[in-house]
Amino acid sequence: MSSVTVRVPAKVNVQLSVGPLREDGYHDLVNVFHAVSIFDEVVAKEAESITVTVNGRWSDQVPLDDDNLAIRAARALAKHAGRSYGADLIIQKAIPVAGGMAGGSADAAGALVACNELWGLGLPFEDLMEIAGDLGSDVPFSLLGGTAVGTGRGEQLSELPTGGTFHWVFALADGGLSTAKVYAECDRQREVSGARVSWPELSAPLIEALGTGDAYALGAHLSNDLQAAALALRPELAATLDSGRQHGALGAIVSGSGPTCAFLAIDATHARDLADSLTATGAATTTVAAHGPVTGATLL
Ligand SMILES: C[C@@](CO)(OP(=O)(O)O)[C@H](O)COP(=O)(O)OP(=O)(O)OC[C@H]1O[C@@H](n2ccc(N)nc2=O)[C@H](O)[C@@H]1O
Ligand SMILES: Nc1ncnc2c1ncn2[C@@H]1O[C@H](COP(=O)(O)OP(=O)(O)O)[C@@H](O)[C@H]1O
DSSP states (O other): OOEEEEEEEEEEEEEEEEEEEOTTSOEEEEEEEEEEEEEEEEEEEEOSSEEEEEESTTGGGSOOSTTOHHHHHHHHHHHHHTSOOOEEEEEEOOSOTTSSSOHHHHHHHHHHHHHHHHTTOOOOHHHHHHHHHHHOTTHHHHHHBSEEEEETTTTEEEEOOOSSOEEEEEEEOSSOOOHHHHHHHHHHHHHHHOOOOOOOOOOHHHHHHHHHTOHHHHHHHOEETTHHHHHHHSTTHHHHHHHHHHTTOSEEEEOTTSSOEEEEESSHHHHHHHHHHHHHTTSOSEEEEEEEOOBSSEEO
8 A cells, every 4th residue: 555545524522611620731521522524634655754744724834843743643653563664644734723623633643544554554443542542632532533522631532422413614713722721721710710610511401412413402502611711812702703693603612722613503504604694794704614423534
C-alpha cells in the first residue's frame, strides 16, 4: 500500500459539564460529543521519515513541526509498534483551527488510522483508542464518532443512541481560542464567585432528546459550562448567539471551548436559511451548515 486516505469529522459538544480542577491540571467532565459533517482529510504516503503538509483555508494557522498532532500521533503509533516508520502526512483542512471543534484531534485520529493501514500494523481499534487518549482528551472521540459521552478528561467513552439526524449551522470566528486559557478562565470565574463546583452529571432530558431525535427538545437542553469563559474572552460572540436565536435556532451555544458558535436547526432547509440570515445580517462572516451524527475516522 503506497497511499491511504482517511476522513475525520469535527465535533460539537451538546453537553459540556465541567467538574472541579484536578491535581493533574485537568477537569473531570461529562462531555457529550456529537460528530458533524465537516471533515478533515488525512492522506498518508510511504516515506523515509514522518512529515506533514497542511492544505486548505486554515493551513497557515497549523504548526508543521513536532507540535502538529498528526505527527505526534504517527510517532506514538510507530513507538507502540516498536519500530521506526516513515510517512508523508498530507492534511486537507476544513475544520477551523482552535475553534472548539477538535480539528487537531481529528487530524491525530486520522493519522492513527491511516498509518495503521499504511504500515500494515493491523492494530485493533482498542489499541488505537488507548494511544489516542494519551495524545489528547478529544482524540478518542474523533476516532469513534457518532454521539458519545466522555467522562474522566473526556477520553473514557460510551456511545449514545440517537433517533435521527440533527441539522446544525456553525458560525466560524476569525482567530481561535486556546482551550487551556478557556478552562483557566472558567476556574478564575468560579474562584471569584465562590460557589461550590458540583460533580458533573449526565442530563436525562438531553439523552432522551438525542434518543428520540427530537430537535426541539435537544435545542432546549444544550449546555456548556465553558460558554461563560469563552464569552468573557470573546464578548462579541454573545451577539452572534442572540442573532441565531432571533432567526429561529432551536438552540444556540458556543462549541466546546469556542469561539465557533453552534445553532441547532429544525431541518436542512432551515439550516440553510439560518446560515444565510446570520451572514446577511453581519452576525457572522462565515457559516457552515452540517448534520450529525456521522461516523468517526474512516478509511476511504
Ligand atoms: C474543551 C474540549 C471539549 O471537548 O475541546 P475543544 O472545545 O477545545 O475542542 C476538550 O475538553 C478539550 O480537549 P483537548 O483539546 O483534547 O484538550 P487536551 O489537549 O487534552 O488539553 C488541553 C488543555 O485543556 C485543559 N483541559 C482539557 C481537558 C479536560 N478535561 N480538562 C482540562 O482542564 C487543560 O488545561 C489541558 O492542558
Ligand atoms: N493538525 C492540527 N490541526 C489544527 N491544530 C493543530 C494541529 N496540530 C496541532 N495543532 C495545535 O492545536 C491547537 C488547537 O487546535 P484545534 O484542535 O483545532 O482546536 P480545539 O482544541 O479548539 O478544537 C491549535 O492552536 C494548533 O496550534
